[in-house]
Amino acid sequence: MSTAAPSFWLDSLGPIEKRPPLPGDTVADVAITGGGYTGLWTAYYLAKAAPELRIVVLEAEYCGYGASGRNGGWASGLFPVSEAKLARRYGPERAAAMHRALEASVDEVGRATAAEGIDCDYAKGGTISLVRGPAQLRRARHSPGFLDAGKASAICGATGVLGGLYSEHCAALHPAKLVRGLAEAVERLGVTIHEDTRVQRLERGKVVTGRGTVRATTVVRALESYTAGLAGHKRNLAPVYSLMIATEPLPGEFWQRVGLARRETFTDERRMIIYGQRTADDRLAFGGRGAPYHYGSRVRPEFDQVPEVFDALRRTLTELFGIEAPIAYRWGGPLGIPRDWMPSVGLRDGIAWAGGYVGDGVAAANLAGRTLADLILAQETELTALPWAGHRSRRWEPEPARWLGINTALRATALLDAWDRRRAA
Known part of the structure; x- marks a missing residue:
């Protein structure tokens, strides 16, 4: 019996070798903090849409160390805020669009992983x-x-x-196979990943780590529960x-x-x-x-x-x-x-964010990555018009x-x- 493994999923992959850390100060077009699903899907769709961008992903441990490597393996269309509550705030059409987009994301995870040869035991049984x-x-x-x-x-x-x-809107999968395979996929697209690089502070135009500073036009916060450990963000999630x-x-x-x-x-x-x-x-x-x-x-x-x-x-x-x-x-x-249980994605003053999935983040992170890519590329799409785009939850007490x-x-x-x-x- 094993009790020391970070999770069954990660243990089943065998030993994990960390990628090299940030070697010092550098410059990028987009600096993404967090090597989980949200950060990696954002990098993936950005690199697909704009291969000329210099994209850097910064991860404190290794890709999949957090929730992306230890969750229940549900790629589901679930959203923590009911459609009725969304409809009261945003109207029935936008509420329905939010839930349709999440349901479609279950299939998009399957499509993208198949296209990239990521064998994550995906099975859409509902x-x-x-x-x-x-x-x-x-x-x-x-x-x-x-x-x-x-x-x-x-x-x-x-x-x-x-x-x-x-x-029917759910697939079972192996979460660690997904996140580790996704990291390899974004590297093939030219994205640079630095593991063992803990982010200390985010500011407009730069990310400060213990190993150097990355200056970037756009900074992405994709740390999910670890957001609370970031300077100035203790009460966000x-x-x-x-x-x-x-x-x-x-x-x-x-x-x-x-x-x-x-x-x-x-x-x-x-x-x-x-x-x-x-x-x-x-x-x-x-x-x-x-x-x-x-x-x-x-x-x-x-x-x-x-x-x-x-x-x-x-x-x-x-x-x-x-x-x-x-x-x-x-x-x-x-x-x-988040304080109101409402996940969100957004971009303001050069700083983008996504998260607060309340435990239903496997498919939602894929949708967030596609939405952030559209926002960063200044494209107005159906995704950027969804209710969670630009939403700001009030801070916890x-x-x-x-x-x-x-x-x-x-x-x-x-x-x-x-x-x-x-x-x-």
Whole structure:
């Protein structure tokens, strides 16, 4: 059993050799901070559209070290703000356009990875949210995509299924294969990547690192949860932890009973988010929220390991599928949450940004990369007219209000789920 690997996904790739760091001061047209999906997709579409640009990507560790190398592997059309809420603020047409663009991004990830020869185990089987209790059934039975118990169980044969909500707009994939393959693809397009180069400060026209300064016409902030560690940005995004486990490969008879034949991703209708997928090598990779937010938006490696959360994930997996599966990996890390839960992309005064995906960033980062490319190239497109373009979330409250508010909300969510279970007993 391995517990020290950054994630199952990264461990499965073998040893990772870092690219050379920034050798000193340099000049570029575009300097991108962050070597995850957002930064790399931005570099990819920029280099495709304008190969003459000098593009530099700066990464503190190595490409995929953050959420891009450890997430649940859902390329989904999910957006943390409902279409109804978007419609009230931006109108129904723009709200619908936002959701259509995200759904199309699921296919764009598949198209682009196939075109670049990135074998990331992409499988567009859709996603199912199981209904497994009376309270969940009351909330879900009139929602779009509702399936009765028989149809839902045929997709995912979990215990106690009363129904389910199915959407075709999701693909399961291997997140580390995607991010590492994408880094190689942008290098082939002429983009320079410097790893082991920690960004200290962003300013108009330059990025200051511990290894030198990059002067650039456009600076891109694509740090997601690590934004909180950047000078002047501590309250922009709250780093909230999500943890995962992965089983050993499971036998054929288990999959005959459970299904997920097209590698549909799965969750259920509880309030505390859980998420899982059947991996290409027949494991269950399963995660959820519930780990505490740390005072002052601190992000530390030791926060990735919370034994009580791992134990809760294992119990949930056992309860879902009626199996005491051997757990091979445990890992976790932070994701970025804006104060209004609204992801955003934008460009102002030479500084571009994207992020705040609230855990649904695999496909959204692709859309963000395409949108940032259009903004940087000063092109007005359907993407630059989407509601999240130019959006600015208000900042999180200072401490201790931020710590109290986030952890109280996490606790309240867990208590509401416990109340639903007691009423169903």
